[in-house]
Amino acid sequence: MPTYLYCVLTREDRGGDVPAAVLGVDDGPVRQLVTHGLEAWVSTVVGAPPVATVETIKQHDRVVSAALATGRTPLPARFGQTWASDAACAASIGERRAELESLLRRVAGLVEMTVCTLLPGSASAASPPVAAADDAAPGRAYLEGLRARTNRERHLRTALEELRQRVSGALGPLARGEVAEIRGSERALALSVSYLVERGGEARFRAAVADVARDVATRLVVAGPRAPYSFAPAPRQPGPAYAARLPERGR
Amino acid sequence: VRRDAKRPDHPVSVEDWPLETGDGEQLVLSDLINRVLDKGVVISGHVTISIAEIDLIALDLRVLITSIQTAVARSGATGARDD
Numbered sequence: 001m002p003t004y005l006y007c008v009l010t011r012e013d014r015g016g017d018v019p020a021a022v023l024g025v026d027d028g029p030v031r032q033l034v035t036h037g038l039e040a041w042v043s044t045v046v047g048a049p050p051v052a053t054v055e056t057i058k059q060h061d062r063v064v065s066a067a068l069a070t071g072r073t074p075l076p077a078r079f080g081q082t083w084a085s086d087a088a089c090a091a092s093i094g095e096r097r098a099e100l101e102s103l104l105r106r107v108a109g110l111v112e113m114t115v116c117t118l119l120p121g122s123a124s125a126a127s128p129p130v131a132a133a134d135d136a137a138p139g140r141a142y143l144e145g146l147r148a149r150t151n152r153e154r155h156l157r158t159a160l161e162e163l164r165q166r167v168s169g170a171l172g173p174l175a176r177g178e179v180a181e182i183r184g185s186e187r188a189l190a191l192s193v194s195y196l197v198e199r200g201g202e203a204r205f206r207a208a209v210a211d212v213a214r215d216v217a218t219r220l221v222v223a224g225p226r227a228p229y230s231f232a233p234a235p236r237q238p239g240p241a242y243a244a245r246l247p248e249r250g251r
Numbered sequence: 252v253r254r255d256a257k258r259p260d261h262p263v264s265v266e267d268w269p270l271e272t273g274d275g276e277q278l279v280l281s282d283l284i285n286r287v288l289d290k291g292v293v294i295s296g297h298v299t300i301s302i303a304e305i306d307l308i309a310l311d312l313r314v315l316i317t318s319i320q321t322a323v324a325r326s327g328a329t330g331a332r333d334d
Contacts, residue, residue, distance in 0.1 A: 005294065008292070008294075052288060054280075054284070057283070057284050057287045057288065058283075060287055061283060061287055075291075075292050076287075076290075076291040076292065077291050077292055077293075077294065078287075078288070078289075078290065078291035078292065078293050079287045079288050079291070080288075081293065081294065092294050093294060096294055100292070100294075103292070114282060116278050116279060116282050117278075118278050183285070190278070190281065190282070192282050192285075219275070221275040221278050221279055223279045223282055223283070226286075229286040229287070229290040229291050230286065230290055232290060232291050232292035233292060
């Protein structure tokens with residue numbers, strides 16, 4: 001039966017076991033797969049591969065969070081990776097052992113903290129512009145509607161970029177790494193800025209966010225501590241699905 | 252049709268995501284979904300993000316899902332080999 005992967009950690013001989021209460025994406029037990037000097041947290045999935053739902057996504061993250069709670073910092077795996085068996089999973093980990101070990105050293109002792117905010121567009125931006133039936137120039141009205149939507153998105157992106165610079169200026173010195181992302185469209189744009197922060201530094205980080213929040217009109221939300229999802233590498237050789245997705249990023 | 256995001260095993264839908272700046276919990280959940288599906292190390296194996304039952308995931312994941320659907324259709328497979 002297929003083996004599903006949640007995360008990879010450095011191996012420790014003592015402690016760090018998977019808590020019995022932690023269940024996998026299909027409510028099955030999670031176990032440690034020790035291989036090539038590393039430790040993977042996996043579960044056996046029965047039947048069809050897991051479907052991405054709110055609940056299965058949360059379950060995936062709960063397992064990764066449980067690994068983070070052992071005191072080690074795991075490399076979280078992207079949702080949906082399965083192998084035909086434990087042996088096949090172990091072989092893949094072995095092939096990338098050196099890279100994984102390097103990444104684990106980079107994130108050791110660190111957690112990810114994320115600052116999020118959302119700027120909503122206008123309500124009318126959610127639907128395509130439609131000219132009125134009695135409009136003498138429906139084509140022109142349509143194009144003007146498109147231009148207005150483009151301008152709204154540009155305005156939102158400019159505002160978020162200015163906010164990102166303020167956040168980076170205040171929080172960057174507290175962190176060992178930073179990844180910023182703006183996603184969405186003219187309907188709404190979200191800004192997420194993720195940082196690698198030393199364990200124990202979360203309170204100081206939140207206090208710094210509060211200082212920034214006093215000076216900006218937009219509400220800032222802090223998420224974390226989390227495993228360093230944002231600091232795991234992109235696929236070295238993207239497969240067809242990811243290759244198709246990559247050009248869409250940053251829109 | 253509005254659906255209940257708290258129902259287990261319920262496919263993610265845009266209707267689950269009211270885009271309100273004041274709702275921090277929704278924003279954090281949206282961010283979590285984005286990172287679990289779109290970030291994290293890809294080691295190998297079959298990437299089996301099942302997309303057939305997903306209507307839409309928040310924000311620009313509409314683009315992501317659409318693109319994956321297109322890619323899968325082109326490759327003629329239900330899961331993409333990513334190694």
